[in-house]
Structures are given as C-alpha cells and as structure tokens.
Amino acid sequence: MPRDTPSPGPCTSGCPARTPTARPATPDQAAVDLAAFVRALRRVDTVGAHPRLPHARGGPLAEGDDLVRRSVARLGDRVDGDAVLCSWRESLDAPAWDRPEVWVHGDLLPGNLLVVDGRLSAVIDFGGLNVGDPACDLQPAWNVFAGDSRLRFRAELGVDEASWVRGRGWALYQAVTGLAYYWDTNPGMVRQTAHALEQVLADGSP
Incomplete structure (x- = not known):
C-alpha cells in the first residue's frame, strides 16, 4: 500500500534545514x-x-494491474478512468526489461528529495529498495519534472522508448493507487498524486 510521505529526522549536527517538500530552484540542475x-x-x-x-x-508492471483497476473503480468520476486505463495498457504492452536487473530506490517522489539552498541535497526513505527494472526510478519525470527538465532527466539517463513507457506506467501506478488510498486522509498526498497523474496523462505516447 502507498505509505505516508516521510519526514526527515531532527538535525542534531548543525546541518542546514532540509525541506522535503521544497522544489529545486533550477529544475534542469x-x-x-x-x-x-x-x-x-x-x-x-x-x-x-x-x-x-x-x-x-x-x-513486472503486470503485478500491479489488479490494484490499478480496483483503484480506478474506487475513484469513479474523480479521474478519467478510460484515459487512465488506456495509458496503463500502453505501459503494460511495452517490451519488458531484458538486461541485468539493477538497484532501484522505488520511491523517488518529491517528499523523499531533500533540497538545500535550491539544490538537491539528499535522497531519503530506502524502504522500497529492490533489485529490478530501472524504469521504476523514472517516476520523477512526472512527479518532479516537466517540459525541458523532464527531457533533461531522460537524456541524462539515456532512457530508451520502452523503458520510458514502463516508467510512465510506474508513475501512473503510484499516482492512481495513492489517490484512491489517501483521498479522505492525506490532502498533501492527494495533491501530489493528482499532479503526477495529470502529467502522465498529458504526456501521452512517446
């Protein structure tokens, strides 16, 4: 199940304040x-x-198919279910990762990225750490970046078309399941997941 957005622990060594909800001053950087x-x-x-x-x-993304469909049904007219499932199907149909698996953080959302003086300072919350398809860690493309910075993130990682579509599926999975899970309990997560879902649906096919 989606988890509450974590907060950094207290700073006890004179470190500067780190705000997990702050946005970087320069998205390209x-x-x-x-x-x-x-x-x-x-x-x-x-x-x-x-x-x-x-x-x-x-x-495999297909492991999340049932939860995505149940989440869409639960959300009803709060999301465009047809558009969500169409995008999800595109990601499910993308060629699978057929190279060696790598370490993935699995939860690179804004609340897990610490910013100091406008620059990314640290990544926190390794509870989802696994070895698997690197496309899972493309979620920031739709959760953090947009426009030129999204393209820059993709270029820096040299992402192929199939991985990009699978990554978009991971972002959709997190967004739609988070929306359904937190709708009545966590407005902050609802805002974040709604934003990510909007970006995923607007991105369309690569």
Missing part, C-alpha cells in the same frame, strides 16, 4: 543531480541482493 544519483545507484553491485518479493517495486 535538479534533473542532472537526480539522474546522477540514479546512475550511481544502478552501478552498485547486486551480488547477494535480497530476493524481490511479489508486487515489490521494480518487478
């Missing part, structure tokens, strides 16, 4: 910085990695 983090994570040796559980992030 943030795209470069976050892509560098993703590339570095992917380079970490996966030997001895814990086995990925069913439905864990980085696994």
